[in-house]
Structures are given as structure tokens and as C-alpha cells.
Amino acid sequence: MTDDLNRELERAVEQARSALSSVSTLDELEALETRVLGRKGELTGMLRRIGTLPPEQRGPFGQAANREKSALAEAVEARREELRNASLAGVRDFDPTTPGIRPARGHQHPVLAIRREIEEIFLSMGFLVLDGPEVETEHYNFEALNIPGHHPARDMQDTFWLETAPDVSFVMRTHTSPMQVRAMERFGVPIRAVVPGRVYRNETCDATHEATFHQVEGLVVDRGISVAHLKGVMGAFLGRLFGREVTVRLRPHYFPFVEPGFELDFQCVHCEGAGCSVCKRSGWIEMLGCGMVHPRVLEAGGADPEEFTGFAFGVGIDRLAMMRHVIEDIRHFHAGDLRFFEQF
Numbered sequence: 001m002t003d004d005l006n007r008e009l010e011r012a013v014e015q016a017r018s019a020l021s022s023v024s025t026l027d028e029l030e031a032l033e034t035r036v037l038g039r040k041g042e043l044t045g046m047l048r049r050i051g052t053l054p055p056e057q058r059g060p061f062g063q064a065a066n067r068e069k070s071a072l073a074e075a076v077e078a079r080r081e082e083l084r085n086a087s088l089a090g091v092r093d094f095d096p097t098t099p100g101i102r103p104a105r106g107h108q109h110p111v112l113a114i115r116r117e118i119e120e121i122f123l124s125m126g127f128l129v130l131d132g133p134e135v136e137t138e139h140y141n142f143e144a145l146n147i148p149g150h151h152p153a154r155d156m157q158d159t160f161w162l163e164t165a166p167d168v169s170f171v172m173r174t175h176t177s178p179m180q181v182r183a184m185e186r187f188g189v190p191i192r193a194v195v196p197g198r199v200y201r202n203e204t205c206d207a208t209h210e211a212t213f214h215q216v217e218g219l220v221v222d223r224g225i226s227v228a229h230l231k232g233v234m235g236a237f238l239g240r241l242f243g244r245e246v247t248v249r250l251r252p253h254y255f256p257f258v259e260p261g262f263e264l265d266f267q268c269v270h271c272e273g274a275g276c277s278v279c280k281r282s283g284w285i286e287m288l289g290c291g292m293v294h295p296r297v298l299e300a301g302g303a304d305p306e307e308f309t310g311f312a313f314g315v316g317i318d319r320l321a322m323m324r325h326v327i328e329d330i331r332h333f334h335a336g337d338l339r340f341f342e343q344f
């Protein structure tokens with residue numbers, strides 16, 4: 001009987017010691033301690049069974065078991081100390097000067113950034129910066145701009161038409177030009193204003209055309225304004241924006257709300273004018289429409305065309321951002337791919 005209990009004691013102590021050397025965390029150590037030395041632990045259990053031994057063997061077994069128990073308790077304590085020191089060693093090795101992980105920061109969309117720059121440039125030239133409605137009436141988007149209902153020029157800009165109220169038709173504005181008349185109505189003439197904003201066209205998208213894009217309208221009306229002012233202001237604006245000589249050309253172009261009208265093209269920066277997919281092999285990218293404000297538009301805005309003349313322009317901001325950053329496809333701007341935006 002004693003032999004059985006003694007062997008059991010030896011085995012339990014042996015197992016406990018080997019388990020002790022392999023525990024690697026304080027939690028594991030605690031579990032082991034409870035399993036072996038705890039109130040319901042193996043050794044405690046054996047000591048409880050001491051009463052089953054013949055009286056003369058109880059003393060020696062009890063002493064042996066208690067000796068093992070306190071030796072194990074000491075070993076557990078020593079191991080606890082070791083493990084504590086090991087976890088502190090990690091803390092001591094911590095280097096507070098290593099650079100941390102920076103949280104990602106957002107920034108302006110490249111189109112918005114260039115829009116802000118344009119606003120700054122025109123503000124510094126004494127222009128107002130105005131905002132206009134994206135849902136526009138047929139009157140301001142077309143009629144007040146000398147584009148009556150039957151006019152073929154309505155087809156120049158494919159229009160998103162909205163539900164029609166009994167006496168007024170609404171559209172998603174196809175350009176920022178409706179703000180020419182709204183601005184004259186609101187502020188009178190003389191006036192110098194730019195109007196940045198989003199515009200919408202029901203058209204097929206490709207590398208240079210989006211259905212939703214951005215324009216900045218410009219309007220200057222005063223006494224004695226001529227094409228020379230238009231060219232001067234466009235040159236100053238583009239030079240400031242690009243900070244260098246840019247090769248541009250003016251082509252005569254028809255817009256119903258200007259006379260004469262022009263289109264201003266940029267030499268393609270991707271191919272330096274040689275011709276590539278971005279410029280459709282022409283070497284040039286159309287950047288803005290402009291011209292002298294049509295007398296009918298001045299009248300619609302309440303200005304007397306006998307006394308006042310003016311120029312207006314409409315720039316595609318997305319196209320400017322493409323030029324600035326050498327982006328080959330306008331559709332990247334709306335695709336929402338962060339890998340694209342993180343480059344700016």
C-alpha cells in the first residue's frame with residue numbers, strides 16, 4: 001500500500017517537474033500550480049489518502065510528501081520569477097525612438113485641389129467666386145443663353161432631363177454657363193466672376209469624356225471689353241496655373257451664347273504634340289470654350305449691349321487635372337480606387 005502511494009507520489013512529482021520546465025507563460029504556470037499543489041490538486045489528494053496507510057507508515061510518507069510539496073512550491077516560485085523577468089525583458093528592449101506607424105491621412109481630390117487653385121488665381125484678379133444650382137431650369141441652361149427649343153445647338157450637349165413641372169422644365173445643368181445670366185441678374189454689371197461646379201452630360205464615356213465632370217465659368221462684363229482682354233486674362237490664368245509657358249491655340253468655334261466664339265486647345269503633355277491615345281492622335285487637347293458674350297445674353301442678364309460688352313469662358317477642370325498630373329484616363333477620377341488617389 002505504501003509502495004503504491006510512494007510510486008504515485010514519485011510519478012506525480014516527476015511529471016510536475018517536467019511540466020514546470022516546459023510552461024512558457026504565467027497563465028500556464030498558474031494552471032499547473034493549481035493542478036498539482038492546489039486544494040484539490042494531485043499532491044494534496046495524496047496527503048488526504050494518508051489515513052488509508054498502516055499507522056507506522058503514515059509519519060514517513062507524510063514527511064516525504066510534504067517535503068516534495070514544498071520543494072515543488074519553491075520550484076514553481078522560481079519559475080514564476082523567471083517568466084516575469086522574461087516578459088519584462090521585452091519591455092526593457094522597447095525602443096521609444098523607433099518611428100511609429102502613421103495613421104493614413106486623407107487629402108483633397110486632385111480635381112478639387114486644382115479647382116481651389118483656380119479660385120485663388122481669379123480671386124487675386126478681383127473676380128467674385130460664385131456657386132450655382134446643379135439642377136437648373138431649361139430657361140437658364142438654354143433659352144437665356146440664346147438656345148431656343150428648336151435650336152440644333154441643344155444637341156451639342158446631351159442633356160439629362162428631369163421630371164417636368166407644368167410650367168417649367170428642369171435639367172441637370174450641362175455646363176456652368178447658366179450662371180452668366182444668373183450672376184448678371186443678381187449682381188448687375190460691370191461684373192467679374194468665376195463659377196466652379198459640377199456639370200452633367202448624357203454622353204458616352206471615354207478617356208477624355210465623363211458624364212459628370214467639372215467646369216469653371218468665367219464672366220467679365222464692362223464698358224469696352226474686347227477679345228484682347230479675353231486673350232490676356234486666359235494667358236495670365238494658364239501661366240499662373242501651370243507656372244510655365246504652355247503651348248495653346250485658339251480656334252474659331254460656334255457657341256450660341258458668344259460671338260465671336262473660340263475653343264482653346266493645349267498641346268498634349270503626354271506626347272508633346274506627337275499624337276497619342278489621350279489626344280486622339282491630334283497632339284492637342286480641347287481645354288476650354290470662350291468668346292465675347294452674345295448681345296442677347298447680355299440682355300437676358302439685364303445689361304444694355306449698346307453700353308456693355310464682355311467675354312466668357314468655360315474650362316474643363318478634370319482636363320486641367322489630367323494635364324497637370326499626366327493622367328491618361330479621366331475615368332480614374334470617379335473610379336474611387338484609393339491606389340490612384342494615394343499618388344497625389
Ligand code: FA5
Pocket residue numbers: 157174175176177201203208209210211213214215255258261286287288289290291312313314315316317318319330
Ligand atoms: C461649354 O460647355 C461652354 N459652356 C463653354 C463656354 C463658356 C463657351 C463660355 C463660351 C463661353 P464645351 O461643351 O466645349 O463648352 O465644354 C467646355 C469644356 O468642358 C471643354 O473644353 C472640356 O474641357 C470640358 N468638357 C466638355 N465635355 C466634357 C466631358 N464629357 N468630360 C470632361 N470634360 C469635358
